[in-house]
Amino acid sequence: xAKVSLQGVKKNYGSIRVIHGVDIEIKDGEFIVIVGPSGCGxxxxxxxxAGLEAITEGSIGIGDRVVNDIEPRDRDIAMVFQNYALxxxxxxxxxxxxxxxxxxxxxxxxxxxxxxxADILQLQPYLQRxxxxxxxxxxxxVAMGRAIVREPSVFLFDEPLSNLxxxxxxxxxxxxxxLHQQLGVTSIYVTHDQVEAMTLADRLIVMNQGRAEQxxxxxxxxxxPATTYVGGFIGSPPMNFVPCKVEAGQxxxxxxxxxxxxxxxxxxxxxxxxxxxxxxNMHVAQPGQGAQFTLAVDVAEELGADTLLHGKIAGxxxxxxxPSTAGFHDNxxxxxxxxxxxxxxxxRESGRNIH
Amino acid sequence: xxxxxxxxxxxxxxxxxxxxxxxxxxxxxxxIAASHTIEGLSQAPMPLLPGAELLTNTAKALFDGPQxxxxxxxxxxxxxxxxxxxxxxxxxxxxxxISLLSAFAIVYFRFPLRNFFFWMIFIxxxxxxxxxxxxxxxxxxxxxxxxxxxxLVLPLIASATATFLFRQFFMTVPDELxxxxxxxxxxxxxxxxxxxxxxxxxxxxxMFVIQFIYGWNxxxxxxxxxxxxxYQTIVLAIGRLIRAPDAxxxxxxxxxMAVLALLPPVAVVLLMQRWFVKGLVETEK
Ligand SMILES: Nc1ncnc2c1ncn2[C@@H]1O[C@H](COP(=O)(O)OP(=O)(O)OP(=O)(O)O)[C@@H](O)[C@H]1O
Ligand SMILES: [Mg+2]
Numbered sequence: 001x002a003k004v005s006l007q008g009v010k011k012n013y014g015s016i017r018v019i020h021g022v023d024i025e026i027k028d029g030e031f032i033v034i035v036g037p038s039g040c041g042x043x044x045x046x047x048x049x050a051g052l053e054a055i056t057e058g059s060i061g062i063g064d065r066v067v068n069d070i071e072p073r074d075r076d077i078a079m080v081f082q083n084y085a086l087x088x089x090x091x092x093x094x095x096x097x098x099x100x101x102x103x104x105x106x107x108x109x110x111x112x113x114x115x116x117x118a119d120i121l122q123l124q125p126y127l128q129r130x131x132x133x134x135x136x137x138x139x140x141x142v143a144m145g146r147a148i149v150r151e152p153s154v155f156l157f158d159e160p161l162s163n164l165x166x167x168x169x170x171x172x173x174x175x176x177x178x179l180h181q182q183l184g185v186t187s188i189y190v191t192h193d194q195v196e197a198m199t200l201a202d203r204l205i206v207m208n209q210g211r212a213e214q215x216x217x218x219x220x221x222x223x224x225p226a227t228t229y230v231g232g233f234i235g236s237p238p239m240n241f242v243p244c245k246v247e248a249g250q251x252x253x254x255x256x257x258x259x260x261x262x263x264x265x266x267x268x269x270x271x272x273x274x275x276x277x278x279x280x281n282m283h284v285a286q287p288g289q290g291a292q293f294t295l296a297v298d299v300a301e302e303l304g305a306d307t308l309l310h311g312k313i314a315g316x317x318x319x320x321x322x323p324s325t326a327g328f329h330d331n332x333x334x335x336x337x338x339x340x341x342x343x344x345x346x347x348r349e350s351g352r353n354i355h
Numbered sequence: 356x357x358x359x360x361x362x363x364x365x366x367x368x369x370x371x372x373x374x375x376x377x378x379x380x381x382x383x384x385x386x387i388a389a390s391h392t393i394e395g396l397s398q399a400p401m402p403l404l405p406g407a408e409l410l411t412n413t414a415k416a417l418f419d420g421p422q423x424x425x426x427x428x429x430x431x432x433x434x435x436x437x438x439x440x441x442x443x444x445x446x447x448x449x450x451x452x453i454s455l456l457s458a459f460a461i462v463y464f465r466f467p468l469r470n471f472f473f474w475m476i477f478i479x480x481x482x483x484x485x486x487x488x489x490x491x492x493x494x495x496x497x498x499x500x501x502x503x504x505x506x507l508v509l510p511l512i513a514s515a516t517a518t519f520l521f522r523q524f525f526m527t528v529p530d531e532l533x534x535x536x537x538x539x540x541x542x543x544x545x546x547x548x549x550x551x552x553x554x555x556x557x558x559x560x561x562m563f564v565i566q567f568i569y570g571w572n573x574x575x576x577x578x579x580x581x582x583x584x585x586y587q588t589i590v591l592a593i594g595r596l597i598r599a600p601d602a603x604x605x606x607x608x609x610x611x612m613a614v615l616a617l618l619p620p621v622a623v624v625l626l627m628q629r630w631f632v633k634g635l636v637e638t639e640k
Contacts, residue, residue, distance in 0.1 A: 050534075050538065052534050052537065052538075071537075072534075072537050072538045073537065073538060073539070073540035077538070078538065079534075079535070079538050081531045081534070081535060082531075083529065083531055085529065085531035085532050085534065085535035086535075087532065087535075087536075087549075087550055088554065089550075089553040089554055098536075098539050098541075098549070099538075099539035099540055102539060102540045102541055102545065103540060146535075146539075
């Protein structure tokens, strides 16, 4: 087990910069998830930590060593790949033990470690099979077994579940979480699936075009997105963004609706901003409580417990999540109040959160 | 094809049968000829049914060689077969080893002039033995390799075709497999040996069959290099026999030798057929 530290890590492919400087100190035993859309540089970052990709600038440390120039095999890491990368001609046992055999470990020790991993992953019945004779989920477990037996200080996962069907993905997600609790090994996990990210992470790194937009716990990232990008990426449906002007402690929407800002935002200098509010932070106005605005619903999506109402506020498309029991449908016009304690103001130019 | 058309099927089968007949009939004749005595065979028309001498004739070909007048000393087929075996196996194995290694270098290593070397190898496809035979002969002669197995095998041992085939195969091996092996701690040669070679085994089998037959059938090159009977191959010997004046030789024994010459390639094809087809058709990953 080890801490991992990234300092000013950058990556160029030729003249194109794909990672623009990432800094993070990952604590021993922490589960870090790197999340972001396709092409944002998640895999590149992970592969630099693994040593499969050279670092253009900056430094990466694992434990107490800077590993910039150390070969992958000597970094004390193990990696699980998206398409498993199992050796097709080797049995499950041989696949799992290959790294140990290369290291010249004794037969008895290899047997012991493989047995233990196979027990943890319920692979005992399959040890003599070839990968092609296994299901996707079983192959996935073999790939994890290969990582576990190395007893590394850091686990690296590159979208390990994205080739599985939805049900299996949920199950394997849980298994990975359990495994992490059991082994307590520092883990870095790449995914573009925000549910995976939220459920697995101790801390998230939300990436956008080669930059770490926000690093924080899932709750923090969810409730206090550092940029409009993060608010729009994390959460399903995403945060709503409505243009507004701030004057004297009030946020004024384009249609003239005026919302009183909470204490923490009252000092905001006057000017044009973007108001960010999560779909579940708008509620039906109670009798006696003054309605702040009326939502013109286009489409109502029933999700079971909740209903998503798609409509417009002050000319901007928004989504509101209300309990289905509130009973709104297509073309309803509910009167709503916003939970102003939960709103955020973002700079119009940079999209940064104004604290 | 789902549609069944009996007439088309029948025509197809007839064409195939005719082709089989055209290919098989001379072989049949050779076997028949090898099963008669000289006297029996010299009748006109030539007998088309087997006689009783097949074993005697092939045994004679194998251990004594056809006795001839005008050619000094017959070489028994067993020596010739041995030479052919050595030559064909060395060529096939050598080609496979060298091509595997060069394809490995070309696909997995960045070195200066990599593409240049690839194209150099590729261009040699256009230069078969026959085209470069004089300079090659000169080099082999200068190295003192005439009448040696090395001289027979070495100049034929590089193979652009096999290199190209293995290169294509290696390029289909997923990068992640290479990376997984790197993380597992396998160095390049370890990866080559533990992963690439086992994955290539069907291609290797296919290459072995093709190159074995190529080596077995070499005629021109042994003709130049092996002037000593001790180094002659069976294909070469049969060729020489046929050019000797007719009246004097034991045709049934020569035919017995021809039949013997056919057996090893047939055996190789039969034994490796399953893998051979797999290697050409399917990519197992
Ligand atoms: N070998 C390369 N040469 C040039 N550009 C590359 C190379 N590899 C990746 N890139 C670029 O770097 C960027 C980041 O790629 P990366 O694979 O890290 O994305 P990702 O976030 O993992 O995406 P995905 O979710 O699709 O896997 C992409 O824009 C990609 O085009
Ligand atoms: Mg990726």
